[in-house]
Amino acid sequence: MKNFRHQHKRPKKNTLIIGRSAIIQAFKEGKQLDRIYMQTAVHGDTIDEIKALAEKHMVPINKVPVEKLNNFNVSNHEGCIAQISKIQYQDLQDVISFVVEKGEAPLLLILDGVTDIRNIGAIARSAYCFGVHAIIIPDKGVGALNEDAILTSAGALEQIAICRVNSLMKAVDDLHLNGIKVFASVMNAEKSTYDCNFAEPTAIIMGGEEKGIYPALMKISDEKFSIPMLADFDSLNVSVATGIILYEAAKQRK
Template sequence: MKDFRKKQHRPKKSSLVYGREAVVAALQEGAVLDRIYLDQQLTGRFVNDIKRLAANHSVPVNYVPKAKLDFFNVDGHEGIVAQKARIRYQDLQDIISLVTENGEVPLLLLLDGITDIRNIGGIARTAWCCGVHAIIIPDKGVGALNEDAILTSAGALEKIPVCRVNSLMKTVDELHLNGIKVFAAEMEASNHISEADFTIPSAIVMGSEEKGIYPALLKICDENISIPMQNHFESLNVSVATGMILYEAMKQRIKG
């Protein structure tokens, strides 16, 4: 069994909602929750009710062993613990509409499979500084935007809009409908970032260092781009790579 104490910091109790009635009430009252942790051994009507409520409020549910729930060190969790969101997620279409209404050219960033909150924090800092209009994350397979993530971002995650979506695949379709070109950062791509045109409405997809971008997602992107290297290396740190690409985008837009 994994020792969760070695893997992560314990969140403050004030950031948690725990116990069946408390979590159901929080969902029904519209509390903004980052995610729900549910004992993977639980079955029955309660589990179905929680899944339905969570889906209605776009809150991801993580099925975890009891040891994970015990790690939170709260009494009477009854197999369910929810973590309050420090940020309020925004609707992607609202962001796109606002940007275009303001006469600006959309620049969006999609994060696929990036779980290290230190990288997410660093990416958020750079994104804010380079004029990214929103960061888009999936509801699963990405690091929780909790207190630690906000701390590593130096508060940038509380400044830049964040959109949490059910599917990055569907999101790419939505971006296409809005006339936004989707670039995928891919190490083996023949087109270098300096050859891409970021002055047009653009979205950039960044994948994890270990797995890259999910193949099916990569396939529906419009153009693959890479960062040129003097000396070949297996991969760049994703936060550093994101910074290089966003700086190129900002440079092009300033010149334009």
């Protein structure tokens, strides 16, 4: 597999929206944006409008120096460049309602702090293969779902529903309101994957490899579990661990 960590490809110009007015117009036309690169310390009414629209539509804003914007090799960016999303994000409630109406028990995956696009790509492949209905990600603190992420997922990111939310805490509350049980994957939990009932309406939280699951998020989960291992080793790679867990869920559901 290619090493994407050190590749910094300049986005194609036809994937960029350049300038303040153009970005505002893109929001009004309903275009889905992956993120906005905004020059540090810019201000003004149009900047305030972009920030408000970005918050409303859960589009992350990356504050960057002007050199970063100039590196896109475009002119008249006015301190703002947006990138059109390769992913068509879905509304979480719409996905849940659709799955339930089909007579199926929702199986959802929540990614908390997973930033490596290779891991995200591998997770998406496993999720799609094992019947996950949607992957839930926060609008901040997650790897960009760009062309490289789609490539590492072998296209799975374009096949599975992706729900981007501005708060994973609120998302868990919404899941609970829909009767969905939330499981948290924790390395040292006493309960194992074999003891969990993943056949019921289920959401599984996977944390980033460095910090794991955010403590407050873990606190409001319904059950914590771990993957039983024969060797005394620190932990599994998050994408490998996700694949093991989702295989168990698919086996139970079958």
